[in-house]
Amino acid sequence: DAKTTQPPSMDCAEGRAANLPCNHSTISGNEYVYWYRQIHSQGPQYIIHGLKNNETNEMASLIITEDRKSSTLILPHATLRDTAVYYCIGTGGTSYGKLTFGQGTILTVHP
């Protein structure tokens, strides 16, 4: 798995976009970038993943730099319910579900 680095915490105002960065400079060519989040005392929730191209789904957008050394998860209109720990994970198909969770970023959305 690629080593990932995330800021320990971030704040965001409700209704504004939350941009969460992740550095994964050692990611290899066949490793995807996955984002999960964990709301307090719950199991993690899958958000989005990507390889090279930017991705968007109903929850978020994922912007991956051209050199793939970093990415940004964007929550376009953050709500109080988006307060959670966000994990960026770089891993390939051979890991087969064995995810290595780092410390993640604690995102606090405030009114």
Next chain:
Amino acid sequence: GAVVSQHPSRVICKSGTSVKIECRSLDFQATTMFWYRQFPKKSLMLMATSNEGSKATYEQGVEKDKFLINHASLTLSTLTVTSAHPEDSSFYICSARDPIRQGPRAGANVLTFGAGSRLTVL
């Protein structure tokens, strides 16, 4: 989407007793399930991979005789913490590969997680 159900959500037991936690895949079959553990203010750590019809695969440092895993059917995996001690108090979370989101692009790592089971050993 795919749902993984865990039971119980909270359990308190006395030291020396055994506790069983169930993990069920609802409306889909999971030949493989993954058990994670999370200590307070720490990140999740993979404990073991549960395989239907065969022995579980344990991560380094996890005692297989203490954490018994049984995957008796395609929808149920159980984790039994035997002779539990206070240091086993933790948040135990199971997961399975999301059958809806899998595909060549996914890299087999889109998981659906249960809500977790908080074990407190007195």
